[in-house]
Amino acid sequence: MRTRILSILAYTGAGLTLLVAVCVPFVLIQGFSNAVAHAGLHIDAVYSGGTVARTIERDGYRILVYQPVQPRLLERIEPFVQIVFEPADALPARVSDEIDLDGDGRPDVRVSFNLPADPNAPLRGDVTALNATYISLTNQGGESFSRMAVRTGNKIVVRVPLNRGPSRR
Amino acid sequence: MASRSSVLLRPPAFRGVGRSILLTLPIALWSLLMFMPSFQQAGRDRHISALLVILFMTTLFFLMMRTGETYRWRRIFFVALGFLFPFGFIAALVAERGTMSIPISRMVSGDTPFCFMVTPSIILPAAFARTIIFPGSILPTASNPHSIAVMIGVWFAMTLVLGKAWCSYACFFGGIEEGFAAFAKRRRLHRFVTKYGSILRLIPWAILVFVVLLSAAIFEPVYCMWLCPFKAVTEFPAVRNVETAIQMGIFVALFVGLVVVLPYLTKKRTQCGFFCPFGAFQSLFNKINLFEIRFNREKCVDCTLCQTSCPTVALSKESIRDGKTLLNCMKCGACVDVCKKDAAVWHLKGTAVAVKPERARLLFLYGAWALATMFGGSILAGSVATIVGFLPWK
Numbered sequence: 001m002r003t004r005i006l007s008i009l010a011y012t013g014a015g016l017t018l019l020v021a022v023c024v025p026f027v028l029i030q031g032f033s034n035a036v037a038h039a040g041l042h043i044d045a046v047y048s049g050g051t052v053a054r055t056i057e058r059d060g061y062r063i064l065v066y067q068p069v070q071p072r073l074l075e076r077i078e079p080f081v082q083i084v085f086e087p088a089d090a091l092p093a094r095v096s097d098e099i100d101l102d103g104d105g106r107p108d109v110r111v112s113f114n115l116p117a118d119p120n121a122p123l124r125g126d127v128t129a130l131n132a133t134y135i136s137l138t139n140q141g142g143e144s145f146s147r148m149a150v151r152t153g154n155k156i157v158v159r160v161p162l163n164r165g166p167s168r169r
Numbered sequence: 170m171a172s173r174s175s176v177l178l179r180p181p182a183f184r185g186v187g188r189s190i191l192l193t194l195p196i197a198l199w200s201l202l203m204f205m206p207s208f209q210q211a212g213r214d215r216h217i218s219a220l221l222v223i224l225f226m227t228t229l230f231f232l233m234m235r236t237g238e239t240y241r242w243r244r245i246f247f248v249a250l251g252f253l254f255p256f257g258f259i260a261a262l263v264a265e266r267g268t269m270s271i272p273i274s275r276m277v278s279g280d281t282p283f284c285f286m287v288t289p290s291i292i293l294p295a296a297f298a299r300t301i302i303f304p305g306s307i308l309p310t311a312s313n314p315h316s317i318a319v320m321i322g323v324w325f326a327m328t329l330v331l332g333k334a335w336c337s338y339a340c341f342f343g344g345i346e347e348g349f350a351a352f353a354k355r356r357r358l359h360r361f362v363t364k365y366g367s368i369l370r371l372i373p374w375a376i377l378v379f380v381v382l383l384s385a386a387i388f389e390p391v392y393c394m395w396l397c398p399f400k401a402v403t404e405f406p407a408v409r410n411v412e413t414a415i416q417m418g419i420f421v422a423l424f425v426g427l428v429v430v431l432p433y434l435t436k437k438r439t440q441c442g443f444f445c446p447f448g449a450f451q452s453l454f455n456k457i458n459l460f461e462i463r464f465n466r467e468k469c470v471d472c473t474l475c476q477t478s479c480p481t482v483a484l485s486k487e488s489i490r491d492g493k494t495l496l497n498c499m500k501c502g503a504c505v506d507v508c509k510k511d512a513a514v515w516h517l518k519g520t521a522v523a524v525k526p527e528r529a530r531l532l533f534l535y536g537a538w539a540l541a542t543m544f545g546g547s548i549l550a551g552s553v554a555t556i557v558g559f560l561p562w563k
Contacts, residue, residue: 003521010519013459014532021330021536025203025543028329033322037308041295041317044388047276047304074387142273143409152278153312 045069046145049082049157054103060090065101068162078146078161081134083111085156091115101134101160109134111158113149125149127160135161183237192531193231196538200226203543207550218553225249225549226542233534237527239502244347247337250545251344255402257552262404270407279306282315284403285324286342287393289377289450293385302388327544330536332458333451336441336481336499338541341548342399343441350432350480357434359477366482369443370497377446392447398423398440442481442497452497460533461516462504464492465523468512475504475513492522500533 020028042048049066056063066082081101085091094114098107113125127137127149135147137160142150148159184192200223207219229242236242262269271281283305294300301307301317309316327339336343362369376396384391394406395416401424408414423444431439441448455461464475469489476484483498494504504513514526515533 006519007521010459010517013519014517014529017330017459018532018536020326021539024326024330024540028326029319029322031322032325033318036318036321039295039299041299041301041307043279043305043307044294044300044302046388048279049277072388076387076389145273145277148273148277150272150274150277152274152280155278157274157277 046075046077049084049159056099058097061085061087063097063099065099078144079164080146080159080161083109083158083160085158087154088115088119088151088156089154091156093117095156098130106130109160111149111160113156113158115156119151123149123151123156125156125158127158129160133163135163137161184235186235189231189234192234193227195535196230196542197223197227199539200542200546203546204550212554214554214557215550217557218550221553222542222546222550226538226546230534230538233538238506239530239534240506243337243501244351246541246545247344248348248351249344250341250549251346251348253552253556254341254548255345255399257548257555258403260552260555268407269404271404272407273409276304276406278312279304279310280313281305281404282313283317283320284393285320286397286399286445286447287390288321288324289381289446290384290390290392293381294388297385300388302384302390303393323544327540328451328454330540332454332460332500333448333496333498334458334460334500334533334537335451335454336445336448337501338537339544340441341545343438345399345402346428346432346438346440347480349429350436350438353433353436356436356477358431359435362435362437362482363476367485370482370495372443373445373449373497376444377449380446395419396423398426398428398444400424436480437482438480441499442483448481448497448499455496455498459518460500460529461518462494462498462500462502463514463516463522464489465512465514466490466492468510468523470510470512472509474507474509478503478507500537502530505530 046069050069051067052064053067054065056065064084064086066084068079068081070079071077083099083101085095092115094112096110096112098110100106101108107130109130110128111125112128113123116123122141124139124141125137126139127134129136137147137149140147140149142148146159146161148157150157204219204223207215226246229246232242233239259269275281281304283303287303291301291303294302303317306313306316307318309319328335331338380392380396393400396419398420400420405417405420406413408417423440427440427444431437471486471489473486473489476486476489480501480503481497481499483495484504485495488495502515505515507513514523515530516522516526517529517532520529
């Protein structure tokens, strides 16, 4: 009797597995994708740059200043703050902006770069630190996650390293 | 080799043509359904490739039904997938950005397609810090349709059906080494693999634990950044300093060693069996999967042909004596096909062993082949379309 019940359960399970297989492309992939999408997850700040702290409007373009990203205990990155210039196609050929990163009303860094006419051409930029919290960069491209000046689509992403201080993440 | 010996022992036709066609009909209809969107899109390359893949997948399934063999025909699909996937992928990369390397700008813009191999590494940071340690995007975008949510959805839905059989019906990397293993005429290092098999098959578990814990500690996808052999034939971080140069060296060394040379020497899937942490992770899903391979002890003569033929060392003398495979069995069917006494059989958990093995095989194969057609088939179609696009008379 037990063998028979087990056998019936097994074939029912096998039938359900087949049903699941049929449902995979039509229902399940979308269902599981939605579950992941709504799980409240976010991409690590090392890649995404973190969250936007404030937006500075300029003539024809805007600058997004992100919150500083501090490494976790064993994370192998320097602390940095991300600045995004967008849209890139509205930027002048030469950009040189003094930017207030911490919101105290005084500029903290001067970011300068020449915008290549070809969007695929490598970009290089300079960052001059105007106080001791930040580290200056010269002729910076996309060499590291904490120090960069790169073009991604219609944005220019600049990451300025911070001198190590108390955690602000 | 396994299939050749079994062909000699089995009757040439396991089933009649008519019954084989009838049994193949659901897969033929499923293939048409899966590739219907390709025919609705413009482009002759797409139509040709979809048609070729439908014919390919349906013919292989028909041959499985007709001959009663699984491994031989599945391997043709799997090797085609393994060799054509990198071709299509690299062609797309070169067309789009002119190089296989990922510049840092693409990583920060979230344009890196998500690879299922990184799944175990992201679990702990996602669970405890709600953070995905991968430079992709969670939702699909115009520039990155293979987002994290989509790819995890695909992987999890398919894993519910396949369990560890993912590694022999869905993984687009395993076919490369299976191909190199198939090229070899004879099996070398057999004594070494048999003698140290019990240790070798523990290595993926050790790497899994190491990768999962280290990834959670340093918040980096350690396997992707340092250990994935398949970076050598897909995309890799652009070499921009000593560290990335070392990473590239490791990728190439592991690919040549584990995916080309050792499979050729041993006729085993050495990367899958002795290295891949994702494969070890996937083994856990064998526990909840209903299909397995069992051994009928009344028929078994302990010839160990099955053990020799197993591509991932998922059989030991002890496990065969117990009538079971080990946890890392990926249900490729090599042992069943090679067994001269029909002692190795497909089995549905909960039923009596060796009572209706063909029924268990059919139930498993319908699900596995349907998903292989949906997932691997669409990859094959993409790569074939790329090849058709290169043809000189076009």
